[in-house]
Structure formats: C-alpha cells, structure tokens
Amino acid sequence: MLYFYIKRNFCQLNHIINYTLLSRYLSSTNNLINHNEIRIWSHSLRELLYHGKPEEVLKQYHNRQLSLCHLSVQIYCILFKAYTLTKNWSEGHQLYTQIRTNKKFFNDQRLQIATEKILSDLIASLSLSINPHHIDPTAFSILMTGYNLHHQPEKTLIIFDRVQYPDAISYLLVFQACSQLKDLQQGKRLVNKLAQSNIDLRKQFKLQTALFDMYGKCGDVSNAENIFETIENPTIVHYNSLLKVYNNKKMYEKAFQLYDKLKQNQKNLKPDQITFTCILYSTAKMMYLDRCQEILNDLNSSTIHLNNHPILQINLINALGKCGDIITAQKIFDQITQERTTGIYNALMKGYIYAQKPLIALSIFDKIPKLDAISYLIAINACAQIAMLRRARILYEQILCHFPSYKEDIRIMNALIDMFGKCADVTTAQHLFDSIENKHIISYNALINAYGLNGNGVKALEIYNSLLTPDEQTYAIILNACSHSLLVNEAEQIFDSIPMKCRNVFIYATMIDALCRASKMNQAQNLLAEYEQTNNKYPSMYITLLTAYARLQNINKVIEIRNLIEQYFPDNFHYISSATILLANTHAFLGNMTEARRLRTLAAEKNKLSGISKLPGISWTETYDGQIHEFIAHDKRHERTEDIYEELKHISDKLNKDGHISDQRWITSDHYLNESNDPLNSHSERLALAYQLLLRRTISSNEPIQITKNLRICGDCHEIFKRITHIYQGLIILARDRTRHHKFQQGKCSCNDYF
Template identity: 35%
Template sequence: MFCGKCSLTVRCVVLPLYEISTVVTARHASTTLNAQMKKLIDSKQFRHALDIFDKQSHAADDFALNMALKACSNLPDYRRGLGIVRQLSPKSLNNPFIQTSLVHFYMKSGDLKSAIGLFNSIPVKTNPLYTTLFKGLISMKKSKEVLNLYEQNKLKLDEGVFVMVSKACSEICDDRARRIGKQLIVNLLEDLKGSGKVMNSTIFMLMKFGNVVEAEQLFRQMKHKTIYTYGAMMKGYNHNQMFEKALDLFYQIDLAPNGNILTIIFNTCTHLFNDRALQTGKELLRKMNKSYYNDDIIITSAIRMLMKFDLVNDAERLFRQVKSKSALTYHAMINGYSQLDELDKCFQLFDQMKSDQILPNEVVCLSMIGVCAKIAIRSVSQSIVDQLPSHMKSSRNIQNALISMWGKSSSIEKSKEIFESLDDPDMVTYSSMINAYGLNGMGVEAVELYRRTPVDMRDEVCRICALNACSHTGLLNECRHIFDQTHHKTEKIVTTMVDCLSRLTMFDEAELIIEDYEKTNPPSSAMYMALLSGARNVRDSNLSNRIYKKMQLLFSDEKDTLIAGSVLLSNIYSSIGDHHRAGDIRTNRIKQFGYNVKVGLSWTSVNNQLVRFKAHDHSHPQSEEIYEELQRLSCELREHGHTFDSSWITRPVNEDETVESVLCGHSEKLAIAFNFIQQPPPSIIQISKNLRICGDCHAATKLITKLRRCEIIIRDTNRIHHFSNGECSCQDHF
C-alpha cells in the first residue's frame, strides 16, 4: 500500500472502528475509576472506595489495584486484601509501587512473615520500600530489626529512611541507637537539612537521648518552624519531665494547634497537675474544634486530664459527646474511675461497652483485671475472668495480670496454677508470683521462689517484691541477705529496705542506710515517708516530728509528699491524745495545700452485688439493720475483753459521740456487719479497703472471727489480712 504522506510503500494496520472504540472506552473507564478511588481514599472513605473497585474491577489497572491495597491497609481488612492480591498479575507484582503497598498491607495486617518474605524476594529494593518496611517494624515494636537492616545494607539517606531510622533510634535509646543516631546527624546531606520532617525527627531523637540543649539549639536555628516542629520540642520536654517548659513553649506558638499539639498539651497538663495546667487544659478544651471529638487519641488524653483533676462530671460530659466511641475511649474512662476509686462505675461502663457491641481489646481487659485486683474479691474477679475473650487468656500480659489479680484476691492457688502452667516464665511472671506470696503473708514461699528465679531475671521489680515479702512477714535476715546481694541499689530498693527496718522499729539502722545513700544520690522523699510510717506504728511523736521537719526542708516542692506526711504526723498526735496539736497540723495543711484527707472506702460483694461503704455511711437501704448488727458485735466484743482503742481516732470526738461509736463507724466494720445480716451469714467474708486498716479494726476483726466462727479476708493498701480463729496472717506486721 502506498502512503501519500511519507512517499513510502508501507504495510498499514488499520483497526476496525469498533476495536478503537473499545480501547478508548476501557481507557476512559480506567481513568474514571482511578479518579474516583483517589478522591475517596484522600477523604478516608476506604470502604466506599473498595465497593467501587469491586463493581469496576474489570477496568482496574495497576493504579487502581494499588489504591485498593491502600484502602485494605487502612481499614484494615486482611481477607479483602488477600482477594486483591490474588488478582495481581506477574507484571503488577513487579511494579515498585504495588510492591511497597503490599509490604504496607501485610504489616498493617500483622502478617510479618508475608511482608518479610515478599521484601526478601524483591531483587531491586527502593528506598520507599525500605521506609515502608521500617515503619511497619517500628509499629510492631521491632525497632532493633530496623537498625540491623539499616547497618547491613548501608542505605543512602533520603527523607523517608532518615525519619524511620531516627525514630527507631528514639524508640530503643541504648548505646548502639545513640551511636547510629549521631552518625545519622553527621552524615546528613545539606539538601535534607531543609526538610521539616528530617529536622523534627532529629529534634525528637536528641530529646529522647536526653540531649535537651542540642535539641534547643537546633530548634532556635530553624528559620521555618511548623506546628510539627513545636510538637517535637514539647513532646521532647515531656519525655524529659520538663513539663513547665513544654507549657511555656505552647504559649509562644502563633499557629493554630492541631490534633497532635492538643494531645501533647493535655498530657502535659495531666503530668503538671497544678493550677496553671488546669486552667490551660480547660481553656484548650473549651476552644477545641468539635471535629476533634471523634479523634480517639485526643479525646482519650483530654479525659485522662480531666480525671486526674477529679473533674469527673466534665469527663463524663465529654465522653457522652463522643458519637463514635471506641475501646480506647472506654479505656480512658475506666482507667480514670479506677484511679478515683469509683470502682463500681468501672463495671457499669464495661457492661455498657458490651451493650454498645464494642469488643474489649487487651488494654481494656488489663484495666478491668486491675480493677478486680483493687477490689480483691474472688467472686468479682471470677466474673470478669469469665467474660475475657478466650484468645486473650493465652496472652502473656493477661496471664501475668491474672497472677497478680488472683494473688490480691487471696486466691493464691489460682495464681500458682497459672504460674506453673507456663513453660518459660519471664521477669514479670516471677515478680507477680513473688508479690502474690508476699501480699498473702507467705514470706518464706516468696523467698524460695526468688532464689529459684534465674539471676538474669532478678531485676529491680523482682528484688523489691522479694524485699517487700520479707518486710511484711518480719523476715529480717532474709531481707538483709537479698539487700546485701544487690549490687546496684536503686532508690526503690533502698526505700524497701528502709521500710522493712522501720516496721521492726530499727530506726537507727534505717537512718544510717539513708545517710549512706545520700552520699552519692539526692534525697528521696519515699525513704523518709517509710521512716515516718514506721514511727506512726509505734506512736513516736518526737521521731515523727523530727522526720517531718526534715522533709519540709528537703522536699519543699513535693506537694503530695508533704500532704501525706502531714496526715501521718497529725494521726500520730491524735493517737497519743494530743488532738490540739493534730488539729493545728490539719489546719496548716489545708491553708497551705487546700487539701482534704482521702476518704476511707471499703468494698464487699454479696449475692454477686458489689457494695461500697464510707465511714459512718447511712446511704445503704439496709442501714438500720447494719447498725443494729454493729451494736450486737460491739456488745460481744466488750464481753470478751476487747477495749476500743481511742489512739486510732484521728480527730476530736464530738459531744454526741463515744470512742466506741466513732470506731464502729469505720467502713470495714460496716462491711462486716452488712455480711452478717445476710441469710444465711457467709462463712467467708471478703473486704477491700483503699487505705490501711486501723489497729482497732484489726484487733476487733481477729476477735470477731473467733466469736462468729468465720473467716474474714481484708485487703488494704499494704497487704492482705487473713483473719481466722482470733489470729491474722500478718502476725501484726501491718
């Protein structure tokens, strides 16, 4: 055929019109699908994007397949993603963009094996591929693998690789991570120094390393600071416990706070816990855009802040305003209620969560196990265990928490059962079991298990649990032996030893240990509180006064410590009958701190119903019967030689009161009386307190178990007391 345009005889291929039309239509369909999917994914409508993909999959090219994989990663929807993987042709599987999206999909779905397998099969690996793998490894707490891959492959630094490797260094923060982190900064190319992401990552990495001055210098040198730069600095200040600096910097920002800044500042205010923090947090919350109400992380941090400041009504109001509640939102509320001893509300919220068909995740389950550990009543603990999803019971975190919970619920056999079922107990497992023994007055068993614990697993917590077990059972020689064998004596370990000696009234030796510690370390308020608590046990007002005055000098900025110390000191003067001096201390405390003493609470469970009592509580529907039973108990106690001990009354007795009526109104005695009015009365009574049991209640409870022929178990803040036949498992070491 002759071609007139080029004067050549050529063989032209002419497509029929219907074929040309088909090609054009297919291209148009593909272009339309791509545009629709990109728009939906940009607006985070991932499910809608997949629905459109399913309807037009015949028109899908690599771009659409890539978009579909991204949608599955963000949902995440593993099963649907695997369906898309099966549609990929060999050509698509060689597309670097699809390879990167596939690795991301596997990582987001928790399928590390498939992600690594695919990554290793790719002959030519791009930096975006490495960046995606690194990001997934970091999210799965495998930052060491990131550093291994980075060093093995000697990657050229671009923005993505630098950000991920520096983040891995920040996560690990050991000597190797610091070395690699410093090399990153030294090798940083000039063109990357203009990247905001690189500079922000560098600032935060330096902050995590504790190099605050270097981070501040870099921050000042940056000409163009974004809201993320300020966020990196404030988050770094928080990490280094420099909360006032974080708040100061917040007030210097002339940019509108984004979600990240809101979260950081709510957390800052929670840690600061002062008037400035409260006002800042409340004002920030008042001005916060309503669009943030469905951001789990922001709302969670705001609820935590409100709960820390005891603004329960505000936290509840905020919680109700969240339309799409998640397990994370519920967890923030449950945790807040638990910290404020509103334990019955934790159970109500857990039930509401199930009614809303929100599955509890591991964090929520751990919180509820913690609530049960606080209440320490077997029937309550069992009810939550029965509701745990079956797959979670094999989680090591859950198993360790259950060992602790059953130990605190005085079900030591159940703790042992879980412990002995594990083939490879870790450090937390050993510590939990040792602590369970110690709480139940089984010091010998605790020491034996400590000795069986592999030496490399005897960390600080493990040693403290063993020392505490010795302290609460009077095993002084064993305590000294463990202490002397501990080469690195941390503040907490020394404090535990001081507590043991103070309980046994060996104050001179305790003070010598403190003096020795302070030769190379700053003073510790916890050690002085242990001394003061021991002095309170023996009502030594002179020693107590001397210790508290020293605390005022050494710890003038530690509000909570001085409050707790003044409470103990006023109680000591009350116990020796000097109510005038005790009243002066209380008055000064309120003037200085504006603080009211923590209300004593007791919980018990009857017929699977959790009941809470305050001191002199008349709110229960059966209050009249409860106080009648208290009268009967009082008469029985007096008849069998019990003398109500006025030294445990921490306030002046009013004209319409007697020593007996004041002491009989204690919350644990109300809980005991409540159990006795049940028909039939239980043979085992379990009670939990949020404060220490007083000496009069302790002595009275011992006698009650002998007179009423029952067992009473009381868990207080220090330990578990097993009362039976006129004796207590603590042997009066409380």
C-alpha cells in the same frame, strides 16, 4: 500456503486482532462507563504488556486522563509493571504516592500484595543494571518507601548507600529508617553526609521533621532542640514533633514550657489536635490538675471539634482521670455524640480506678460493645482493687469464653496472677504462672508479690531464689515480702547481694521499711544516711521512720522527724499533713489528748488552705447474691443505713461484754467527735462487717466474710475483728488492706499483729 499459515497461527492472530480492536475502541472513549468496560480495558492493557508494548500501555493511560477512582487493582498492577519496564521511575513514584495516600485503595490486601510484587520487580531491574548510580533517585525512593512501610529499615539503609546523589526525599526516607531502628550512630553519619551535600535543610520542612523524629526516638534531645532553634518560622508540625520528643524522654516539664512558648508565639500559630494530644499525655504523666484544666479551657476556646478526634478524646479523658477530675471526665464522655470507640470506654474505666471507684469501672466494662485486650486488663485491675474472689472468678470465666487467646497475651496472664494473688487465691495464681510457656520477669514478680501479700514470705523466697536474673522491681517486691513475714535477716542478706547500680530509691525505701518493722531503728537510720550520700532526700523514707517511732511511742524522735519533714519538704503538704497526724496520734497514745486535738486541728486548717483533701477510707464487701457494696468512713448512703448502725450498736454491746475498750488513740480527726462517742465505730471496714452480720441474721452462711480496704486497717479495727471471730464461733473474716491480707479466725490474725 496461506490457509495452512492462518490455521497454524490462528490463536496468535486472534490475540492480535482482539487487542487491536479493543485498543481502538477504548481509545475513542474518554470516560469509562461501567465495571464491564473497566474489565475490558484491563484485558487490553494486559495484552499490550504481553506483546512487549509497555510504552503503549502508558500512552493509553495518559490519553484517558483518568482519576484514581477509575483504577482497578488489576490496572494499578499493569501500570506499575509498565513503569518498571520503561524505567519511568518519576511518574511511577507519583502514581505510587497517590495510591499510598488513598485509604480506600491502599488498605486493600490485594493492593498490598501487588505493591510487594512491584517492589520485587524493581529490585530485579536494579540488580540487572550495570551502573545503578545512573538511575533516577526516585527509583530508589520507591524502593525505600516500600521497605520502611514493610518494617524493613535495614534494607532502606543498604539501598540508600547505592544512591550516588541522594535528594531530599532519599534523606527523609533513610532518616525514617534510622528512627525505626533507633540507630543514632547511623543517623549521625547520614547527617554528616547531608551537611556535605547542596541540600539546604532550612528549606526542607519534611526533612527537618524527619530529623526531629529520628533524634527524638534515638534519645538525642539536644540535637532535636538545636534543629528546632535553627528553623526561622517553625510551624505547628515542628512544635508537635518536639513535644513528642520530650514525651518520649519523659521530659514533661520541658513539654509544658514548649506549649507555653507556642501559645505566646507572634506568628498566630494555634495548637492543633496533635498538640493537645501530646500535651495532655504530659499532663497525665505529671498528674497536674491545674494544668489539665488550663488545657481543657484552651481546647474549648479553639476551633477543634472534639467529636471528630477519638484519639484526642481518649487522651483528654485519661488526663482528667489521672489528675483526679473524674466528674469532668464523665461529662466529656457523655457529650460525645458519635459512636464511642473502645479506647474511650477504656480511658474512662481507668479514670474510675484512679478515683478508687472500681465498681463503676466494672459497670462501664459491662457496657463496652466491643471488648479488646486493654478492656480486659483494666477490668482485671478493677477486680484486683476490690479483691472480691467471686467477682474475680466471674471475670476469669468471661475471659475464658470470649477471649480464648488470652494465654498468648503475657500482659493478661501477669494481670490475672496479680488479681488472684490480691484476692487471696494463691493456688489459682500459681496455676496460671505454671501455664505460661515463656515466663517473663514480670510473671515472677507478680507471683512473688502474691505470696508476699498473703504472708507466705518463705514461698516468695523460694521463687526468688530460682531466678537467675532478677530486676530492680524483683528486689523491691521480695524485700517487701520478707518485711511482712518477719524475715528481716533474709531481707538484709538479699539487700547486701543487690549490686550498687541496681539499688534504686524503692529498694532503699523497702529495706528501710523492713528494718523499721523489726524495730532495728539505728540500722534504718544508717541506711537512710547511706542513701542520702549520693541521692536526694526522699519523703516517704522519713514517714516510714516516723511511723516506726510512733509505734514505739518514742515521742521525742517523732517530734524530731516530723520537724525534719517540714524542713526538708516545705512544699509537700501531703507529707507534712501525714507527719502531723502521726505526731497527734502518738500524743494520744501517751494520753496527751489536748495536744493531739490541737495538732489535728492544725493539720485540718493547713489542709484546707493548701487544697488537700484527705483520702477517705473505702471498704468493699461482696454479699451472697454476688453484689459488691461500698462503704466510706461514717457512711450513710446505703439503703439500709439505719439497720446497719443498729447492728453496729448490737456488736458494740457484745464487744463491751467481752471486755473491749475502744482505743481512742486511733482517732485521726475530731470532726465526728460531736456526732458519736466513738467515731472509730463507723470506720468503713466496720460498716462493711456490720452489714454482713446483719444479712446473716436472716440468711445463714458458713462462707468467710470478705472485706477490702483501700487504706491500712487501723489498730482498733484490727483488734475488733479478732474479738468478733472469737465471739461469733466459726466466723472467718478475710480482710485485705493496702499492704497485706489478714485472716481473722478464732480470735487471732494470720499477720500475728505484725502489720
């Protein structure tokens, strides 16, 4: 009988013997020596679970007193299963927290899968409970932590409502869920419930921070500030939380005030890397150079090592770039000794684009070891800025080869449409638009703008009319397209159809511009008055009016509006300077050169006192070998400067023979009058043209000459380009300035002199 019993139950007895021997062997050793013994112990624990002994599993684990590094993924899963079966939620939660805060373990995909399994086991245990209110709140905390972690905050709210006596951790997790959902109504309901509990919020540091975060992300700044004020001794974490709240709500001035308050605190609190990251973000948004330099000095005086904080590096370089200090941004970049992240390269590229140095931005792009989508976006913007079609096509080919999933990124597609539109290749822009499966309103806006830039307002209107739900940006773009295509009646019809609630400052400004370009000055001034009935005065609208009256040579109106700009915007030196130069130009147009020189001198002196530097005219042109050359007004940096100025003289002789008389009224500064009889002759766009014609003396080409300028082309240069294409038979010049494209051919321009 015994023989047959053993034979029939041999397998089961063998399992019992094996796990008993293994348990005794492993229990006698306090330290695991190698991976093989870890594997053996894991097998032993699994056998104990299989035979319904989770208590024994936990006993062995506690007896061993192992550190986290000794646990394998398998042992981690077994222990959690044991905690679930024994309903030992508190200790289970401790282990879960240790694993979750250990990057080495928690980033392991197998552990993430195991976590999901553990959570599902826990759900099953809870659903079997007769009275879940008697379960330790820690069990619910584990579950809510998992739901928040897996971006299922709505389930966190459901679980929270099952807890009869929530503790501080439960409230913290549910507030985090409200933050994810941006559900202020739920958050306030839970705050009321918290107020009725015996939890003292003033003593719950993490809970206070979670409330900050919830109110901030839900847009309730007032309550966030109230909580901050009730904290007896706010820590740096609280300051950082409130800084984030202000940044989220674009309340950057308040962020500066809070930063100053932190620096003046009596508790010896010091800004940390998160503080500097937040306040640099505010600075970049406001583009305050003085503030940026102050924060950089604070950072240099702190104990923070910039090399150890890539996110801080990115924000610092970005802020310096946006504030116009690209030299310091480059120095910070060069001082980074550790491996630079892609984000740091991207920040520096953006800085050079802000500085209107897209060629340097593209050279940085070529050096990035690992490109990401943002790198491509910035490079596309750089190509759009220089508007050189050949370079744009090279970048597009690179994207096709190395970023095959680009069509799935709507940002890339929209940027490409914008780039090709600015490079005068509307056909490719249209093709890209047609290939987008789910078109966003930004896609429509980019294409409408592409046609508008190229003077095809009719096509822009056709796309606009196909839209069911245009947004505010769409209205501004289509009005601008109509403005540059002499479609002022259509612009008026569109403006009248725009709901009052959508008529923002840019829409009014663009419509006023359209009316001014059509010389409908009374209507433009009436529209300005309508806008100011419910809004603050906007300086660019006055500059638009002033420009139009200057074009009409109405000196009295120019003087009147220039005085209004000085009266309404006394601290805005940029606009006062621009208005003064426009007034000087109008006097020059009317032959009053003495007054014109006096006003230019006055503007130059005021600019010097206020620290304003005039934005230089910059032009780019691409040669037959694919090289892009940059010229600034009166430039002498080019290696062939002498030849270029000799070519300019040759061109001037041809123009004089053709009957051209230089229009001195377009001179905006007397600075170069002593160096040359005609300072207009060395404008950046003319230098670019001279270089191209110089090259064609030795290498003939029938390709159009492409020139891009960062400012609006001046009237004299516009006239010169028309005459050049008449003198040089077959020559085509494609020029893009700040507002539109110009195609010069056979002595005419595609804009019909409407620019």
